[in-house]
Amino acid sequence: MILKGKKTLVYGLGKSGIAAGALLEKAGSEVYLYDGNTQLDKEKLCQEIGGPCQVMLGDFPREIMKEIDLVVLSPGVPTDLPEIVEMKTANIDIIGEIELAYLCSKGEVLAITGTNGKTTTTALLGEIIKAYNENSFVVGNIGTPYTLVAEKTDENSTVVAEVSSFQLETIRTFHPRVSAILNITPDHLDRHHTMAAYIAAKVRITENQTEGDYCILNYEDEVTRKLGETLWAQVIYFSSKSVLAEGVYLKDQKIVLRYEDTEEVVCDLDDLQLLGVHNYENVMAAVAMALVYKVPLTIIRKVLGEFAGVAHRIEFVTEKNGIAYYNDSKGTNPDAAIKAVAAMVRPIVLIAGGYNKDADYREWIGSFNGKVKKMVLLGETKEDIARTAMSLGFHDYVLVDSFEEAVRTATELAGSGDAVLLSPACASWGMFKNFEERGDVFKKLVKTE
Structure with missing residues (x-):
């Protein structure tokens, strides 16, 4: 795609939008910026873009549709x-920031999606690839926009990308050499509306792959297991429950590889610093992606032993008065929160609730199995969660009005030998900018009280 001279509108001016605008400016586009937030600083936005641009804030100016390419x-x-639908009707070219980055970058891409585990798997695979190829970049939802590094890549670069369903909705040519879909469970239904639409968005990670590419899939996830029968790419499964004829699986407390007629132990689970079966699945996915990318097992093993996980995902914070505090702020949906509860080895006082994404909380509460002794609920979902808990016979919950009150109450309810776990099963929006801010506030409150 030729970008030079095109009148290009960047819609949405968060971190990735600003990076996209800067990339477009360098590519010679005439850049227009739009965001509904009227509090943004127009002059600062142009400075961040690095060149002249037209900034529009507030209500969307539909007249601009006559000018942009x-x-x-x-x-x-x-x-x-509505305005995006109008643009489509008017045959205006629409792409997402990840597609823009791919068009402007070189080298190969290893891309990871899934409802849960993306960040941990991406971070781990990123460390493995960095140890294998110094000319590598870790991008996406994990923190660094792909558009921010696209111009730094060359033919020998490897980009490890965490990609969401939101990003995959707007791809065209995005083509990972190796892709992975870790799992698919209900999430973001407020955005996608149906599970079918959500699944279709996730599966788009594979749509430009060919027979020379690889897709890594979870054998124990019904959706991804069936998907493996339909793809052009070569499929490699990982499994936490089954011994596979080919793939990566758990056996006798070890991660085992069976590939190209050989079976080899990758590592013992005791060698890992990560907790929980869901994290073992993340490790297996990263191992499979690295192996098909021809990374030597010696490099993989070394990184596995050193990797301590990522912030906000079942992150140990501290222990005070015999109470262990864990930050799982990235547990933004019920399935992620189920995994956090399962990983705990102590009785739990659980802090939960937040922004409403039209989630169903029954399976999550049903998974407590006596491990959760008290639940502290806050945010706009607290009443919904409380009603669901009551309907399932779980009555040990408290409703609070603020995050500070939630942390204080959880500490009061916990005793020596217990864990206070922040795993909200809900998004952070409305109370915090993102799950990172929520987790950082939790850690600060825990350490200062």
């Missing part, structure tokens, strides 16, 4: 907004 959507922008 291309629209780059930030991931948080729903594709069914």
Whole structure:
């Protein structure tokens, strides 16, 4: 795609939108910026872009549609907004920021999606690939926008990318050499509306792959297991429950590889610093991706032993008065929160609740199995969660009005030998900018009280 001279609108001015605008400016586009937030500083936005641009804030100026050639959507922008639908009807070219980055970058891409585990798997695979190829970049939802590093890549680069369903909605040519879909469970239904639409968005990670590429899939996830029968790419499964004829699996407290007629132990689970079966699945996915990318097992083993996990994902914070505090702020949906509860080895006082994504909390509460002794609920979902808990016979909950009160109450309810676990099963929006801020506030409160 030729970007030079094109009048390009960046819709949504978060971190990835700003990076997209800067990339477009360097590529010679005439850049227009739009965001509904009227509090943004127009002059500062142009400075961040690094060149002249027209900034529009507040209500969307529909007259601009007569001027623009291309629209780059930030991931948080729903594709069914009225003005986006109008643009499609008017045959205006619309892509997402990850597609823009791919068009402007070189080298090969290893891409990871899934409802849960993306960040841990991406971080781990990123460390493995860095140890194998110094000319590598770790990008996406994990913190660094792909558009921010696209110009730094060359033919020998490897990009490890965490990609969301929001980003995959707007790809066209995005083509990973190796892809992975870790799992698919209900999430973001407020955005995608149906599970079928959500699954279709996730599966798009594979749509440009060919027979020379690889896709790594979870054998124990019904959706991804069936998907493996339909792809052009070569499929490698990982499994936490089954011994596979080919793939990566758990056996006798070890991660085992069976590939190209050989079976070899990758590592003992005791060698890992990560907790829980879900994290063993993340490790197996990263191992499978690295192996098909021809990374030597010696490098993989070394990184596995050193990797301590990522912030906000069942992150040990501290222990005070015999109470262990864990930050799982990235547990933004019930399935992720189920995994956090399962990973705990102490009785739990659970802090939960937040922004409503139209989730169903029954399976999550049903998974407590006596491990959760008390639940502290806050946010706009607290009443919904409380009603669901009551209907399932779980009555040990407290409703609070603020995050500070939640942490204080959880500490009061916990005793020596217990764990206070922040695993909200809900998004952070409305109370915090993102799950990182929520987790950082939790850690600060825990350490200062």
